[in-house]
Amino acid sequence: RKEVEQDPGPFNVPEGATVAFNCTYSNSASQSFFWYRQDCRKEPKLLMSVYSSGNEDGRFTAQLNRASQYISLLIRDSKLSDSATYLCVVTSGSSASKIIFGSGTRLSIRP
Amino acid sequence: NAGVTQTPKFRVLKTGQSMTLLCAQDMNHEYMYWYRQDPGMGLRLIHYSVGEGTTAKGEVPDGYNVSRLKKQNFLLGLESAAPSQTSVYFCASSYPGLTYEQYFGPGTRLTVT
Numbered sequence: 001r002k003e004v005e006q007d008p009g010p011f012n013v014p015e016g017a018t019v020a021f022n023c024t025y026s027n028s029a030s031q032s033f034f035w036y037r038q039d040c041r042k043e044p045k046l047l048m049s050v051y052s053s054g055n056e057d058g059r060f061t062a063q064l065n066r067a068s069q070y071i072s073l074l075i076r077d078s079k080l081s082d083s084a085t086y087l088c089v090v091t092s093g094s095s096a097s098k099i100i101f102g103s104g105t106r107l108s109i110r111p
Numbered sequence: 112n113a114g115v116t117q118t119p120k121f122r123v124l125k126t127g128q129s130m131t132l133l134c135a136q137d138m139n140h141e142y143m144y145w146y147r148q149d150p151g152m153g154l155r156l157i158h159y160s161v162g163e164g165t166t167a168k169g170e171v172p173d174g175y176n177v178s179r180l181k182k183q184n185f186l187l188g189l190e191s192a193a194p195s196q197t198s199v200y201f202c203a204s205s206y207p208g209l210t211y212e213q214y215f216g217p218g219t220r221l222t223v224t
Contacts, residue, residue: 004153008151032211034211041218042217042218043201043215043216043217043218044154044201044213044215045215046211046212046213049211087153087154089211091210091211095210096142096144096156096159096161096167096205096210097156097159097167097169097170098210099156099210099211099213100153101146101153101154101155102153103151103152103153104153
């Protein structure tokens, strides 16, 4: 079983829709959680952190469920520019080797 | 401020050839990383460095070597390329206490035939 699993998608939704996807992790000792965004044939970039209390940044909301060991990303009023692959990142410490990247969920927003 | 740069951007190698990928960062970051990204596999850590002159193995180090002679540069070497090393290689850097906030280079697309 992978340490971090994501539905690869693609999620294909119309502009203006709300879309959500999850990421599950297997290590109960995982400490910190993040979402990265990766545009097609580009490098990943940090999108937002995920806190137990939830984290909202404009149209984006990230949440953590420690009991069920998953994090989620919700995008409201989706824009064409939101089309990208979203990578879930889980850390189990501050060491450079303790960061696990998920394989990503591909999102495509259609006009 | 260029951030993280990688050279070359593309390369085709024949099996058994060698090459070095260069990563440079101008953000004065202590930590630097080399990842490979394959379809369905996510980013996998090859090697990393927590400072000038230090390197450590990541998840998939076999077939690769690295060197960090200067703080701003991190080199990834393939001594004898194999088709299984066909991948996109990303370099990244970060501050020590912020290992989750990594800044990535644009990537190198390597094909080994």
